[in-house]
Amino acid sequence: MAFRDDFIWGAAAASYQIEGNTQGVDGCADSVWDMCSRRKGFVLDGNTGFNACDHYNRYEEDVQIMKSLSLDAYRLSIMWPRVMPEGTGKVNQTGLDYYDRLVDELLANGIDPWVTLFHWDYPMALFHKGGWLNDDSSDWFAEYTRVIVDKLSDRVSNWFTLNEQACFIGLGHQSGMHAPGLQLATKEVNRAWHNALLAHGKAVKILREEAKKPAKVGAAPCFRTAAPASNSEQDIEAARQRTFNVVDDQMFNATWWMDPAFKGEYPQDGLALFGNDAPEVKDGDMDIICQPLDFVGINVYNSELVKMGANGQPEVVPYPNDYPYTHFRWPVTPESLRWTTQFLYERYNKPLIITENGLSTNDWVSLDGKVHDTTRIDFLNRYLLGLKQAADSGVDIMGYFQWSILDNFEWAEGYLQRFGLVHVDYATQKRTIKDSGFWYKSVIESNGSVLGSSNPLDGWRAPEDFNRNIKS
Template identity: 40%
Template structure:
């Protein structure tokens, strides 16, 4: 990359208060789906349906984090990682989603949080990372407005149990992804399809996003409260008015919708008229209930999208021109490697008056990893991380209020519909033996973080 900084990149360039960490999600790492009182989530059910997951794989064992968390946290500490973002499994705490509490589930997260703190690792908790209790899905799940009450009950239990030790909270993980893939396209759990499912689920998730924030704030006004959004830098395929118009539609849906609802902008009916169907599910008080003033937003960026006008595509009238057709470097997911997109997104979000602080709560890449003679020489991932961290620094120097970076992910894990094929981890896992091996990218991250190991 021209004028690349990463050969001399130093953590001190970001300042003493910049937060460095790594991210995971409960369903992707824990395993033990029915141990100690836990019941099925929508992903437990979905991953056992024929044809839904790569090679028929499931997350029944995954990384066995439920049993190996102490080992993994010690490994994390050895890598100088002092901030750990993980999620709580709703159905481990409330097996039926509401009602009876599973004390064994609460005890597990007590042990996990306490172990983090004992090792000098700060816990960053995500309340919902896609694993809705199946019992609630049977009642309509996100399409049922009652989920606002169910979610509120869950959040209250979590913050009252863990809020004395956990000071950093995220309400939802990537609402557009779990709603779009799971309630419109049907390729993720629970496998619902069509706009008839997407619209109510979108509205109720947005209400939960704000209500979760209010519950956390009411418990302790000093908590650091955020929520996270998937985002991609969107650009037109051609310098044509129709492609620019298509770009605005996609950008509105992908990058703006859920943030702007929390900020009080309302639904972007002008850019996305199909959202007017939400009127059926809207109540008078929802203007207020959709809003919450978050302390930070987490942005999760992996790539950019190039879009072209396509009048025949419903709702957004556009298609994404895949990176492979543009003959450019990609990750194993087929995603374009475009670090400058992260810089541009940071500057874009920095312009919102209501955004107080920005953290990059996920960024990483999957590449074909090979374990040879006890080593994983993943130079492409190492370079990817370097370039995206450099892009973060560029934006910070240009004035973006970005103050944290969490690499996705700590270990290889169960990557949803793709199963175990894509490896995103800084740490390699042999899923047969459960052996952990720090990859070269993880060793680089360890050395990069060394100067702040005691912060």
């Protein structure tokens, strides 16, 4: 049942969601999430990321927790305005040195840092200059990338450019649910989209040409995915089409990101759908965007269920109200990893790595001092079995990053949603490793061979005293 010998077992987090210490601490400047967190009603209960998990001060403790869970790798992100308060120009050396120390701490404990250059904390100073709508924005990102590469690439080998462009553009500039909270017309949304793609391409080029160690580069997009309602060839084809067809003017169409990045072109059905609102592609743009990538990263939490309709077109099958849902009201669909990876591998012929996958639940510390999140264990067990099915079918799966290592600030949901393998008491900052964390450790140490038990708790035991030794 084990995965391949060099399989990468990791966990992930994002700078703004865990670091805190954003309000001028050590020269850190505001991001658009700081800006929007001050807007009444934007974040649930008026929560902010100003303090979050205080990872900025507690990173050594948190790395020790990662080591105790036997992580091979940790996917972290860099907070752009912590490093460059104005977004360009002067570097805040104190902020940059923080990430320098974090990388050293990870490596000293046998954990490989996988660095994400941008995970939504866009400098507010650049937002005031137009943000992603400004055609200079890709050059701003390239300047920032060069600073990070110069500082960290002597030790960091694995890189992601952008995290979930569909969210920071689609939810941030179209629906307004996420920072910077804009509701723009489709033409302007696609302008921001195209500039972000240019930023991705320029960052990849800098990594290829200037990294001090050979760089492996990808991104961490998210988009609508689909799984077949049955194993019939017709339903599988319907799910494949649903995954790759541009079906609406939202930004969660897979090929709207993947085809430019991997094939150097926008898909024809998307161009036809958007018409005059499609991005303006200048000469040379696609040469910049379509840089060689080493793998396909993908954040996957759930999928639509699709069958082939009587008219020969994909048809979405609704999940019933009593279907298993997460605390976020996302359907539990273990087949997501099975089919999404297969479809992507067929189309782009690159190794796959799951850059995020996890479960939000309403966890709490029990009277015995532990967090018994059996639902998360069952969820991860099922999804990883789906991923193993894909690997067994011939899909080249490099690794898996669980989301997330810590409970954290969950954007517009504030602190309502808990995704972590480690419980955080936000009032005291006390960390408590959940049962799922110890279970995940057993999965890592067995390289997945413990998966598939009829009782997902079989074969592991949480150490009785470990959490007592974690600093309060």
